[in-house]
Amino acid sequence: MDTNETLRTFEETENGGPSYWIGVVSANHVQRGVGGGFAQMCHGKAAPLRRMQPGDWLVYYSPRMEIGEGEPLQAFTAIGRVMDDRVYEYAMSATFVPYRRNIEYVPCQEARIKGLLDRLSFTRGQRNWGYPFRTGHFGISREDFLIIAEAMHVAIPLLRG
Template sequence: MCEVRQGTGKTRNADAILSGVDRERVSPSTPGPKEGLPGGCPFPSDGDAGPESGKQRYWIGVVSASHVQRGVQGGFAQMCHGKSAPLRRMQSGDWLVYYSPRTEMGGGEPLQAFTAIGRVVDDHVYEYAMSATFVPFRRNIEYVPCREARIVDLLDRLCITRGKRNWGYPFRTGHFEIDREDFLTIAEAMHADLG
């Protein structure tokens, strides 16, 4: 249930989007070349952003803030209750932004903020025994300095949320790809040092 991107059709190029050549967004009522990203956003590449392409991709992981902090302190990503699939979709050099709906898993205070941002540093997905009965998968991430950014302040600026009454729906998947423009908007709001 963690995957949003489906199929392998032709997609749109992030550089064209950022240069203003292709700024018109595909809305749910307007058929477009591909509606695989949440909210009908274009994919960030021309279909060649797989592991062999060397192109960066951009991801959102949905994790409680307390678990995000453990990951930041330990330099790892873990999501979707320890499943390996979301971690395997990411490649070395990809960027991950964490969105935290709440401060604690299964409770805590509502937060609804982007809470960390980092880059996948290698191609290793590994198991880590947290207890005798829970051995989740992890991936090494190099986190960058940033601040929390409330999503409510970005709803009208992000393709994944703009004009959407039920903007939170894609976040329920736990892990999904976003386009480069949304990634840069989030990173700017977080005052992230992307180096």
């Protein structure tokens, strides 16, 4: 089965279908999350994680390799599915206890946004296309999700239940 066929056969959840989200996080932090099977964004805030439901999909967009002044990247860097209802605190230090959410990441390749700007509904025709990313977390359409997943060479498996 090729990637496009797999994407077309993606099974939606009982509630009318999953929601699709973008989280904005530096690439090195995305790698930590992928390695640990969790999502963490917006400086550890719980609210964006609570908006997502089990079965929803999360795509990470990384403006830079490292937070702050890191090397520019402007690419989608990871994609995964929300596993459960659990939003939990995780002590990274005595003074930083961010919230996390369990994510099942799927194999993918980095995809630069530059080649997708005219294809995505939230960037098409927008001179200031980066504006939505400033929120750190936002919803996208199924169509936009599929365009990004295809660019990332993701074969989304049929997930039941």
